Amino acid sequence: MSHRGGLSRGLAEPRDRDRMRSAAAEFYRVTGVPQVMERALNELFSREPEDVHGYLANYFTNLSAPPRISRLKGREVYDARGQLSIQAEVFCIVCNEEKSMSSAAVSSHSGPKETSLDWKAASGVRADHVATALQWINGPLDRMLKGQTPCDQSDVDHLLSDFFMARFLEEKDLRDKEKEEQRSPSEPELPLSSPLSAPTRSKKGADKRKKSIAVEKSLPPAEPPEPVLPGSSAIGSVSLAVAKTAAKVQGIPLYKYIAALKNTTAPAQLHVPLPLVPLLSCGKTSPGKLSLLEEVILIPKAGQRVKQIITMTLELQEEMMRIMNASTKVGATPATPCGGGALAAAYERPEQPLDLIAEACASAGLALGAEVHLALNCAAPELMDCAKGKYEVAPGVLKSPDELVDMYQALISKYPAVVALIDPFGREDIDQWEKLSNVIGDSCSLLSDITFKSKAPPLPGVRGHILKHIHETTVSDLICIASEHQGSVLMGTTCSEPCSEDSWSDIAVGLGLDYVKLGGLSGAERMAKYNRMISIEEELDQQGILVSQVKHPPPLFWDEPAEPPAAAESAS
Structure with a gap:
């Protein structure tokens, strides 16, 4: 079947036939690949769909380049408690146009002991975390993921994890340096004087204390809580937003x-x-x-x-x-x-x-x-x-x-x-x-x-x-x-x-x-x-x-x- 025969059968309106012929001629001229249009039209007219233009749009969309991440956008949102949180939005180039594909936000708090902080202190810590996450998403993460395919989750997550680890090590080195600078020159430590000097304490009281210490066995020292790096919620949010984008791209x-x-x-x-x-x-x-x-x-x-x-x-x-x-x-x-x-x-x-x-x-x-x-x-x-x-x-x-x-x-x-x-x-x-x-x-x-x-x-x-x-x-x-x-x-x-x-x-x-x-x-x-x-x-x-x-x-x-x-x- 030729595409002209298909046009006369599939489209009743002369106006539509003329428009289709013009579009085909323009496509041949620009791309130089007439067999693509021939194949598309042959398939079109053999099926005779109701939405001809929608069918063609879908057909050539499948021939277009796969979507690529064009940019990321971070924004402040509020969680269920009314506390600040971070949301990441992913934009992709789809058919030569930039489109917002998906957004995501993951839970964030300052660590296992957050409940021990007072409200004002916790709000300040959270604000610092969100501000850093916002800076990461709109800055280095945006530049790092630009041009990446959202359907390669492993590659994207590897880049995100490497970025986080680099920031984590930088923060660790900075803290270690600050601790080193705060240390005073080595001086002999003088024992603190007690209200009761050792000679005046009764032997009976000392024995009693020793007994109580022996009876009450102390728990193993608590493991230090995993430090939560300010801005870390940007990593989880971007990863999830990219996954949602990939699912949308794949339908x-x-x-x-x-x-x-x-x-x-x-x-x-x-x-x-x-x-x-x-x-x-x-x-x-x-x-x-x-x-x-x-x-x-x-x-x-x-x-x-x-x-x-x-x-x-x-x-x-x-x-x-x-x-x-x-x-x-x-x-x-x-x-x-x-x-x-x-x-x-x-x-x-x-x-x-x-x-x-x-x-x-x-x-x-x-x-x-x-x-x-x-x-x-x-x-x-x-x-x-x-x-x-x-x-x-x-x-x-x-x-x-x-x-x-x-x-x-x-x-x-x-x-x-x-x-x-x-x-x-x-x-x-x-x-x-x-x-x-x-x-x-x-x-x-x-x-x-x-x-x-x-x-x-x-x-x-x-x-x-x-x-x-x-x-x-x-x-x-x-x-x-x-x-x-x-x-x-x-x-x-x-x-x-x-x-x-x-x-x-x-x-x-x-x-x-x-x-x-x-x-x-x-x-x-x-x-x-x-x-x-x-x-x-x-x-x-x-x-x-x-x-x-x-x-x-x-x-x-x-x-x-x-x-x-x-x-x-x-x-x-």
């Missing part, structure tokens, strides 16, 4: 793009991680005295759809609020969700929140220990007092490591629905991790946060790891860590999530994780993540590539699937 969802990166090819089947939903917040920021349990987290039964889990959890949460408000004194503030989306509870003992959940489950008709299990985020590293050798589980209430082991053992024995403990001790207290693991056996899983210590040696007894996408963590880093640490749980940072970022759900599905913690069931920024998870689940189901959690049993909390596979097959 696939972000979760499929990440799954293809992790598995070298797109997997034939995917599963949706089981959401772990925080129910209660009892940590230092809660109104009660109990500091030990930062969160009590619901682990739903495997095999349920995300929408079912959300509905069940909301009903349970309503029942918990009713019980809490009924027992609250007249005139007191009613129970409401805290910053992380979970209910804030004012308790003094760890048994109290667990009793509340047990009562609420009974009222809602949920079988605690069958339909609902629990995980306790202990956040014990924040409670360590190395000098005293104890953990401050509540203001003025100190527990030795052995006493804490006994407490955990008693809780698990009394509440068998508790199947996981997150960070029950500091990482340095290795002996207690091993002791607790030996005591509880397989009845409860121990999980450790590896966000700041991803290269640290594994702790004894740990079956799973908490993974967070913050700071300089790139998409390639997430893939590497999730592959090396089986049983990883992608967990949000409680309440410092960027409001508009719902990529957590795509990342968790793409990484092939069995569990994800997206936050409590309140707040637009958290519900956007749950809504995205529901959409992904529906997409996979419609495409026939969704694997049920019953057929893909999560191995972290149960050794056996929630329902025998044979029964599941017969039921379906």
Whole structure:
């Protein structure tokens, strides 16, 4: 078929035929490649699409040069707490025009001890971090990635990581030099005089002190917190924005793009991680005295759809609020969700929140220990007092490591629905991790946060790891860590999530994780993540590539699937 014959058949209007002939003639003249137009028109007229011009536009778009990054743009945004954060936007040249492709923001805070800073100091530190990140994105990172293809995630992330490491080493050298300059010339140190000189002290008092020191065994010295380099959140934000851009260029969802990166090819089947939903917040920021349990987290039964889990959890949460408000004194503030989306509870003992959940489950008709299990985020590293050798589980209430082991053992024995403990001790207290693991056996899983210590040696007894996408963590880093640490749980940072970022759900599905913690069931920024998870689940189901959690049993909390596979097959 010639293109002229096709024109007379495919386009009824003479005006369109003339326009097409003129366009073809101009294309022949400019490019000198008439066979390309011939092939396009032959394919066009054999199909006879309704949108002729749209078809041609798509055809020649596929022949154009692949998109390249033209520039980056950083901007200040606010997270869920109203604190400054950084967002990175990626622009590409597409068909000779610059287009904004995607933007992303990752969580950022000044480090594991940020909660110990006062509000004014924390705001100042954060402002410094954001200002540096803004400078990096609009300056050196923009120049470094210009002309790069967004579809080469490994190459882009390698450049980002090298840039970060160079800045990190520069900062380290600067700090070392400042410390060296601050040191005074070597002089003999004079012992400080004491109110009581040594000869006047009684021998009896000295013996008493020695005895008390021998009894109170100090904890291992705390590992220094990983320094958070100002501006580091620019690295994670740019990496995620580039990944989203690549997915858009390839015309696939972000979760499929990440799954293809992790598995070298797109997997034939995917599963949706089981959401772990925080129910209660009892940590230092809660109104009660109990500091030990930062969160009590619901682990739903495997095999349920995300929408079912959300509905069940909301009903349970309503029942918990009713019980809490009924027992609250007249005139007191009613129970409401805290910053992380979970209910804030004012308790003094760890048994109290667990009793509340047990009562609420009974009222809602949920079988605690069958339909609902629990995980306790202990956040014990924040409670360590190395000098005293104890953990401050509540203001003025100190527990030795052995006493804490006994407490955990008693809780698990009394509440068998508790199947996981997150960070029950500091990482340095290795002996207690091993002791607790030996005591509880397989009845409860121990999980450790590896966000700041991803290269640290594994702790004894740990079956799973908490993974967070913050700071300089790139998409390639997430893939590497999730592959090396089986049983990883992608967990949000409680309440410092960027409001508009719902990529957590795509990342968790793409990484092939069995569990994800997206936050409590309140707040637009958290519900956007749950809504995205529901959409992904529906997409996979419609495409026939969704694997049920019953057929893909999560191995972290149960050794056996929630329902025998044979029964599941017969039921379906």
